[in-house]
Amino acid sequence: QKEVEQDPGPLSVPEGAIVSLNCTYSNSAFQYFMWYRQYSRKGPELLMYTYSSGNKEDGRFTAQVDKSSKYISLFIRDSQPSDSATYLCAMSRYSSASKIIFGSGTRLSIRP
Amino acid sequence: EAGVAQSPRYKIIEKRQSVAFWCNPISGHATLYWYQQILGQGPKLLIQFQNNGVVDDSQLPKDRFSAERLKGVDSTLKIQPAKLEDSAVYLCASSFLGGRTGELFFGEGSRLTVL
Numbered sequence: 459q460k461e462v463e464q465d466p467g468p469l470s471v472p473e474g475a476i477v478s479l480n481c482t483y484s485n486s487a488f489q490y491f492m493w494y495r496q497y498s499r500k501g502p503e504l505l506m507y508t509y510s511s512g513n514k515e516d517g518r519f520t521a522q523v524d525k526s527s528k529y530i531s532l533f534i535r536d537s538q539p540s541d542s543a544t545y546l547c548a549m550s551r552y553s554s555a556s557k558i559i560f561g562s563g564t565r566l567s568i569r570p
Numbered sequence: 571e572a573g574v575a576q577s578p579r580y581k582i583i584e585k586r587q588s589v590a591f592w593c594n595p596i597s598g599h600a601t602l603y604w605y606q607q608i609l610g611q612g613p614k615l616l617i618q619f620q621n622n623g624v625v626d627d628s629q630l631p632k633d634r635f636s637a638e639r640l641k642g643v644d645s646t647l648k649i650q651p652a653k654l655e656d657s658a659v660y661l662c663a664s665s666f667l668g669g670r671t672g673e674l675f676f677g678e679g680s681r682l683t684v685l
Contacts, residue, residue: 499679501661501676503676504673509671550672553672554665554667555663557626558672561612562610563610
């Protein structure tokens with residue numbers, strides 16, 4: 459069993475829709491949860507991070523962590539064509555950037 | 571602020587040949603990482619340097635992969651001899667103490683195709 463599981467998609471939604479992206483994990487020691495965005499032929503960039511369980515909002519993006527279910531989500535409101543990218547969940551036991559485990563990524567396409 | 575620089579962007583080699591990738595991290599970032607990203611997968615850490623010392627190389631296939639960061643700034647990752655399964659994007663990343671939790675700054679990657 460992989461430590462982090464993520465549906466690869468692709469996921470295609472119309473502009474303006476609410477998008478839900480999800481990951482499950484098996485290691486209960488993970489405390490820090492991140493979402494990275496990766497545009498085609500570019501390196502990933504950090505979107506948001508969350509510590510332990512709870513929600514965190516940043517503009518149109520909301521990250522949610524449920525440690526009891528070992529399930530994390532990223533919601534994108536009012537999706538835009540510029541949000542089309544691969545979204546990677548990532549997690550770690552540590553607050554630093556060390557020993558981060560990435561999911562395989564979900565490819566998202568927003569149709570104008 | 572200049573980002574993480576990597577070269578070459580693309581490389582095609584035959585199996586059993588050797589290849590080297592170069593990375594220059596963001597100025598002042600003490601920690602440097604090499605990740606391997608196979609098509610359809612997330613990045614997997616190969617090696618982490620803190621200044622010029624190795625912090626974690628547990629997932630580096632040491633029989634064929636080597637990496638160095640001699641002066642604590644730029645770094646080179648070498649593969650010799652290459653196998654078909656080494657076809658991937660090799661991403662260099664850097665981070666600094668006091669940055670956002672879990673924040674890695676990635677370069678655009680070096681895409682390797684082994685024929």
